[in-house]
Amino acid sequence: MIRRLLMSAAALAAFVADAGAVTLPEAMQQALETNPTIEARRSRLDATREALPQARAAILPSLSLSAGADASRRDGGGAGETTDEGWSTSASASQLLFASGSVAASTRQARAQIAGAEADYAGSVQQLLLDVTSAYAGLREAQAIVAARTRTAENLEAQRKFAQARFDAGVSTRTDLAQAQSRLAQARTQLIQAQGALAAANETYRRIVGASASALEPAPPVAGLPASLDAALTAAVDANPTLTSARAAEVAADAAVAASRSARGPRVSLEAGSSLSGAFEDDAFGQSTSDTVGVRVSLPLFTGGAASSRTRQQRALREAAGLDRSAAERSVREAVTTAWTSVDTARAAYVSAQEQVTAAETAYRGVTLEQEVGLRATVEVLDQENELLTARLALAAAERELAIAERRLLQAVGGLTAPK
Secondary structure, three states, rough: HHHHHHHHHHHHHHHHHHHOOOOHHHHHHHHHOOOHHHHHHHHHHHHOOOHHHHHHHHOOOOOEEEEEEEEEEEEEEHEEEEEEEEEEEEOOOOOOOOOOOHHHHHHHHHHHHEEEEEEEEHHHHHHHHHHHHHHHHHHHHHHHHHHHHHHHHHHHHHHHHHHHHHHHHHOHHHHHHHHHHHHHHHHHHHHHHHHHHHHHHHHHHHHHHHHOOOOOOOOOOOOOOOOOOHHHHHHHHHOOOHHHHHHHHHHHHHHHHHHHHOOOEEEEEEEEEEEEEOOOOHHHHHHEEEEEEEEEEEEOOOOHHHHHHHHHHHHHHHHHHHHHHHHHHHHHHHHHHHHHHHHHHHHHHHHHHHHHHHHHHHHHHHHHHHOOOOOOOHOOOOOOHHHHHHHHHHHHHHHHHHHHHHHHHHHHHHOOOOOO
């Protein structure tokens, strides 16, 4: 049975080996290049950037050209029908001279919307990188759990054989043998469950990164972590994408107020046009031309209260944007503080777990040697094997938590980027 379990573990490793061993930076880079969510975010960002040239277009000259041809038939009574066929062309130009500040407001609003979209995109990138870290560290943990439970199953199989030999020799009881068999059966069950969890972890990794992986290198040390909590809070104020987006939304809302207010003011534009028309059968002397040039001034006098209502609406939205920015500042402060504390906790837990594994391995070797000379009972060895397994599982979990905690802190301060 144990051989079939080990063969199953080897088959699972071969199944996930198609992508080869990768490092965390490589996984991050691959995810950035292939993740469909990020690709969609890029497209939306490109679309938002077009708002600026559209806003600027209002202050640039507008030119148009048109041409047409028509035919008309008239019934002249006794004179019969007559048909007139003619053509016409016209060109017009318009230049906005004054718009009560609407163009400046629209341009400022477009810039703020672009800044907010860029911040949202940066936040999406950082969230993806954190998701990659979580999937990467989770897969490494799942692999470590399978390895630890495989070694436990091997050790317990050796203990079962040892107990069987002692029972056959008449120097131990059936209870010792039953205890070894029970622990071995439990270990086999847990190994099968761990293999299933490993397959699930690999699929999660594949979904986020775009390819499966087998052997993974340990997550490299994180560079650029703030030296203190105050430094982390200061960095977050300057670079956190959520806070940057909230500020940009507030600026855009303020510009929207100015734009709605300008709609109630006068607009002045310079307009010019020229037209040429004639009949198909006429010569050049039968053609007619018309040229116009002038200034157009428009001022809304009464709009049924719509303009005032839109201004009040935008003012309310601006107030809401300010409150959203305040809420974002509180949320970012909480996230940074929590992440900072988590890093300290994860580092301490990782060091403690390493010490726990070292001590448990030493104790297991000692108990095993003492069992061979009759100083330890079978159940004591089994208990120590369980403690060793617990220590190994704790170390795998601590490694995962530390890798995620450090990068979550970088994300909170706005500094999580793919390593070069």
